[in-house]
Amino acid sequence: VCVVDMLTRAGLLSRAKEFIQEMPIEPDALVWRTLLSACVVHKNLEIGEFAAHYLVELEPEDSATYVLLSNLYAVCRKWDARDRTRQKMKEKGVKKEPGQSWIEVRNSIHSFYVGDQNHPLSNEIHEHFQDLTKQASEIGYVQDCFSLLNEAQQEQKDPTIFIHSEKLAISFGLLSLPTTMPINVMKNLRVCNDCHDWIKFVSKVSNREIIVRDAYRFHHFEEGSCSCKDYW
Structure with a gap:
């Protein structure tokens, strides 16, 4: 390998x-x-x-x-x-496992799914996600919608389909943890290209160390780059 x-x-x-x-x-x-x-x-x-x-x-x-x-x-x-x-x-009856991410905050494990709105702080988390995305866009982040949907399908889908679980977990972590602490998130599936780009930019705008363990490897994001060098 x-x-x-x-x-x-x-x-x-x-x-x-x-x-x-x-x-x-x-x-x-x-x-x-x-x-x-x-x-x-x-x-x-x-x-x-x-x-x-x-x-x-x-x-x-x-x-x-x-x-x-x-x-x-x-x-x-x-x-x-x-x-x-x-x-x-x-x-063939092959079903994709739903994406799920976990983060520990104050000795409690918090779990998120795509577009999750079940968390007690859901409104604050989604607002912070939008704010982070806006800041990331201002320094070059462009959402890679095409990795999921084609042009015709984009207009028909709920926009929350693009808010993958790791984005919500990271947004929650940045809201909840001291600025000196790294953000540690686990995900059960491979991080998609769009989320990977988003986390790189967010690590830069937030000036935080973000570590994501997905199904394949550890990703150590810091100052706009990832330890995997974009190969995973």
Whole structure:
């Protein structure tokens, strides 16, 4: 995995693919997922589809593969292919696990879902989220709606669909924790591209250290950058 990760970070996707094919042992799902994730970053449709094929064979019930492949089609603006991938998920009975994030504040665990409005401080959290997003936009943040929806669908969807659980958890943490404390959040799924960008900008405008543990790795955000160097 380390070699594949290094090659893909350098943009050498074809070499990474060759390395995997030449491995003396059967590559596991983590290896193929690393390659597929890099293909989303580099918008490499051909190698991404190749990696997804093997991932589906290894883990046919894992929704993460279909989500990553859908994201690849989305960043490549292949909407029909993305819709077919989601339809295939339905036909196979593969359900995407709802995104959920957790943060500990004053010895209590607080949980959030997409667009969550059930928290006692929901109004304050959403207001602070909007304020953070405005500040982030002023220094360059642009919401990546297309990683989720195409142009036609955007107008039909509730805007809260773009407020992923980690955004709410971080907004709550910034409201509730002392300015000297880092924000620590856990998420059960991979952080999407838009949320990753948003957290980078928020770490800068808030001048806070933000640590997010998602399904794949730790992300250490500080002063507008992430420890993963945008590969995860």
